[in-house]
Amino acid sequence: MLHSMTRVSHHTASGLLSATWPLMFVTRSARLCQKSNSFFPLRSAHVVSSRGRRNMATSSDASSLLEYGRNVTNGLGRITEGIITSGKGSYVEYADGRKMLDFTTGIGVTGLGHCHPKVSKAAADQCMNIVHAQCSIAFHEPYLKLIKKLLPIMPDPSLDSFFFWNSGSESVEAALKLARTVTGRQNIICMQGAYHGRTFGAMAVTRSKTIYSKGFAPLMPGVFTIPFPFWHQLGQTPDTPESALVSQCLYQLDLLLTQQTAPSDTAAIIVEPVLGEGGYVPAPAAFLEGLRAVCDKHGILLIADEVQSGFSRTGKFFAIEYSGVRPDIMIIAKGLANGFPLSGVITRKELTNKLTPGSMGGTYAGNAVACAAACAVVDAMHEENILENVNARSTELFKALHAIKAEHPKHILDVRGQGLMVAVEFASSASPGAEHDAVAAQVGSAMASRVAKKCIERGMLILTTSVYEVVRFIPPLNISAADLAKGTEIFREAVKEVIREG
Numbered sequence: 407m408l409h410s411m412t413r414v415s416h417h418t419a420s421g422l423l424s425a426t427w428p429l430m431f432v433t434r435s436a437r438l439c440q441k442s443n444s445f446f447p448l449r450s451a452h453v454v455s456s457r458g459r460r461n462m463a464t465s466s467d468a469s470s471l472l473e474y475g476r477n478v479t480n481g482l483g484r485i486t487e488g489i490i491t492s493g494k495g496s497y498v499e500y501a502d503g504r505k506m507l508d509f510t511t512g513i514g515v516t517g518l519g520h521c522h523p524k525v526s527k528a529a530a531d532q533c534m535n536i537v538h539a540q541c542s543i544a545f546h547e548p549y550l551k552l553i554k555k556l557l558p559i560m561p562d563p564s565l566d567s568f569f570f571w572n573s574g575s576e577s578v579e580a581a582l583k584l585a586r587t588v589t590g591r592q593n594i595i596c597m598q599g600a601y602h603g604r605t606f607g608a609m610a611v612t613r614s615k616t617i618y619s620k621g622f623a624p625l626m627p628g629v630f631t632i633p634f635p636f637w638h639q640l641g642q643t644p645d646t647p648e649s650a651l652v653s654q655c656l657y658q659l660d661l662l663l664t665q666q667t668a669p670s671d672t673a674a675i676i677v678e679p680v681l682g683e684g685g686y687v688p689a690p691a692a693f694l695e696g697l698r699a700v701c702d703k704h705g706i707l708l709i710a711d712e713v714q715s716g717f718s719r720t721g722k723f724f725a726i727e728y729s730g731v732r733p734d735i736m737i738i739a740k741g742l743a744n745g746f747p748l749s750g751v752i753t754r755k756e757l758t759n760k761l762t763p764g765s766m767g768g769t770y771a772g773n774a775v776a777c778a779a780a781c782a783v784v785d786a787m788h789e790e791n792i793l794e795n796v797n798a799r800s801t802e803l804f805k806a807l808h809a810i811k812a813e814h815p816k817h818i819l820d821v822r823g824q825g826l827m828v829a830v831e832f833a834s835s836a837s838p839g840a841e842h843d844a845v846a847a848q849v850g851s852a853m854a855s856r857v858a859k860k861c862i863e864r865g866m867l868i869l870t871t872s873v874y875e876v877v878r879f880i881p882p883l884n885i886s887a888a889d890l891a892k893g894t895e896i897f898r899e900a901v902k903e904v905i906r907e908g
């Protein structure tokens with residue numbers, strides 16, 4: 407189900423950077439917490455959690471520990487100050503007593519909610535058997551069990567060779583290495599607005615914000631970029647027909663393969679089936695089909711990065727299923743193990759048979775505890791009808807957000823996404839190219855970060871994304887209708903207040 411609402415036109419020249427939310431938002435909320443705690447009052451005694459047990463940290467423990475926050479690298483951004491001590495389902499608790507509805511799921515990770523009992527138990531049990539059965543020493547049971555559970559849910563039966571890593575970025579690296587070595591070609595084509603991670607190869611194919619690569623050059627060479635069918639990127643309005651966006655992007659791909667990187671030098675095209683850090687934009691099926699056709703014609707490998715969109719997030723196990731397109735390589739992470747560090751590269755045995763043993767691997771790759779947790783995730787997704795819940799809650803979420811858009815047609819440009827990977831984009835004079843847009847220029851600036859901050863003040867964690875004014879909704883996949891409604895009401899109030907403030 408692909409949703410896009412398009413009433414207010416918004417022209418933009420793409421490419422300028424305005425991704426300043428982490429700085430502005432973090433420093434402001436940090437100041438608020440440090441100064442007076444007027445939004446998040448500290449409690450003076452032990453905090454009794456909703457489960458009736460005492461949190462370990464007292465406010466004085468917490469404030470003395472918080473001092474060590476100064477010793478944490480400045481390279482990390484943070485949307486709240488404070489210490490999260492526990493989490494259950496759709497909520498997290500801070501040491502100071504704040505209980506927050508979590509619409510971030512730790513950036514799309516805890517799809518089954520925090521500390522899902524089955525997942526936590528599987529990990530705890532595994533801890534008592536073996537924690538580190540290193541993948542170059544021997545197999546371990548959870549690794550092989552996980553393959554057994556994943557095989558039947560692959561978007562294509564050709565995906566039958568697995569390699570587990572720790573983070574999404576590491577799996578992106580491995581996928582790029584695999585593509586280069588099995589094709590004997592060097593170049594990689596990625597998408598404008600793409601995010602694939604912060605390690606060197608992943609950073610080189612990331613095109614969502616310059617903060618990820620600024621000052622870190624030289625980057626990995628041999629990377630080329632085409633636009634993604636997102637109206638902003640082509641300087642179009644939100645109501646531009648999808649077919650026009652798709653044909654523009656495929657035309658640019660044709661030109662690229664004729665003018666810049668010969669097909670015989672091109673190893674792979676890497677694409678997120680839902681552009682994440684680029685603004686939560688589902689790839690139209692016709693675009694993915696077009697990429698597949700080009701790959702087939704030239705022997706190029708198609709890599710689907712499902713790190714954020716996978717594991718039921720979009721209402722199917724994998725977002726690429728909406729198009730029916732077969733990827734040659736698929737990358738998974740995040741929701742796979744519900745918070746335990748685990749990622750994976752999945753491809754065809756025919757391709758991995760060309761690898762030299764030992765050319766891939768890593769000390770912690772495919773950790774036994776993380777694999778045991780992932781086995782429990784896959785089981786829970788089946789047993790608890792997670793896809794059904796995602797699709798039911800998604801319909802409610804889109805309905806609520808479209809209603810909010812209808813209340814503020816001048817301020818909200820677009821509601822889009824798939825399943826429970828959904829975004830609201832605000833018109834704003836802070837957006838790249840906004841000076842060309844009469845409507846955007848009239849309304850307040852930095853709408854997304856201001857709205858997100860108000861949501862946090864009202865007890866809900868929520869994130870922005872992209873260089874545009876976009877708030878993203880990535881709640882737990884098993885969220886109840888009541889908590890979803892509570893979250894959208896908090897968002898509605900926050901939007902109203904920000905608009906009132908101008």
Ligand SMILES: Cc1ncc(COP(=O)(O)O)c(C=O)c1O
Nearest residue numbers: 573574575601602603682713714
């Ligand atoms: C689509 C996509 N690919 C790759 C990554 C990188 O994953 P990690 O942060 O686990 O390295 C992310 C992280 O947000 C992502 O969204």
